[in-house]
Amino acid sequence: MSAGPIEYRRGNELDLEQVIELYHASTLGARRPADDRARMRDMLAHANLVFSAWDGPLLVGISRTLADFAFVAYLADLAVRESHQRQGIGRELIRLTRHALHPQATLVLLSAPAAVDYYPRVGMSRHPQAFVLKPGDPIV
Ligand SMILES: CC(C)(COP(=O)(O)OP(=O)(O)OC[C@H]1O[C@@H](n2cnc3c(N)ncnc32)[C@H](O)[C@@H]1OP(=O)(O)O)[C@@H](O)C(=O)NCCC(=O)NCCS
Numbered sequence: 082m083s084a085g086p087i088e089y090r091r092g093n094e095l096d097l098e099q100v101i102e103l104y105h106a107s108t109l110g111a112r113r114p115a116d117d118r119a120r121m122r123d124m125l126a127h128a129n130l131v132f133s134a135w136d137g138p139l140l141v142g143i144s145r146t147l148a149d150f151a152f153v154a155y156l157a158d159l160a161v162r163e164s165h166q167r168q169g170i171g172r173e174l175i176r177l178t179r180h181a182l183h184p185q186a187t188l189v190l191l192s193a194p195a196a197v198d199y200y201p202r203v204g205m206s207r208h209p210q211a212f213v214l215k216p217g218d219p220i221v
Contacts, residue, residue, distance in 0.1 A: 085137060087170060089177060093131040097122055099140045107142075107160035112193055130154065132177045134161070134170050141165040144174035151183045156190040172203050 101121055104110035114120045124145065125131070134142030142161040148154035156178060161170045179188055191213065192200055201207075214220070 087141065087165075087168075087173075088135045089173065090133050090135065091131070091177070091181070092133075093125050093128055093145075095125065095131070095133060095140070095143075097125065100125060100143065103140045103143060103162060104158075104160055106162045106164075107166075108163065108195070109158060109160040109193065113158065124157070128157065130178060130181055132174050134165075134174060136165065142170040142174055144178050146178050146188075148182060148186075150181070150186065152186055154178065154182055154186060154188050156188055159190070159196075171199070175203055 097118065101110070101115055101118070104113055104115045104121075109115075113124075128145040128147055130144075130146040130148040130150075132144045133140060139162075142165065143158065144156060145158040146154050146156045156175070159171055159174060161174075175188070182188070188205075189208075189211075190200070190205070191211075
């Protein structure tokens with residue numbers, strides 16, 4: 082439970098250790114290279130639209146987006162600390178992200194298996210024409 086109001090901040094100048102700890106504490110760390118500090122550092126450094134949620138000094142949520150701000154933005158990671166889930170923090174991080182974009186820009190994401198029922202709850206729809214090139218997939 083949160084002790085007080087949640088504070089939201091924009092920017093990727095976050096302490097890497099705190100971010101890695103949050104990925105684990107949200108369970109998203111299991112599906113991200115959370116133990117590879119160099120990749121996590123790059124993931125944070127190159128994301129150009131990041132919001133964090135704070136319960137006092139405790140980092141409780143993050144959205145990490147790669148955006149051109151005008152046409153499309155890829156919400157690469159959304160993570161909320163397990164102790165703080167289902168309090169509207171994920172929805173607020175998505176709202177802030179969208180608000181930072183052109184009104185005609187589209188927000189795109191790939192859901193984690195555990196979150197496929199979450200995104201429709203916050204208004205997102207499935208895209209039947211989405212494709213991915215997974216690591217190691219050949220270009221034929
Ligand atoms: C998925 C996640 C980001 C959602 O964040 P959250 O702050 O807990 O969600 P919110 O409080 O904004 O939830 C908004 C609504 O969705 C519902 N919801 C939350 N998690 C859900 C889930 N996994 N499945 C279905 N519905 C869910 C909430 O009950 C709420 O409904 P309501 O408005 O009727 O009360 C968070 O649970 C999380 O970090 N999960 C682990 C990591 C993960 O899978 N991230 C997604 C990577 S793509």
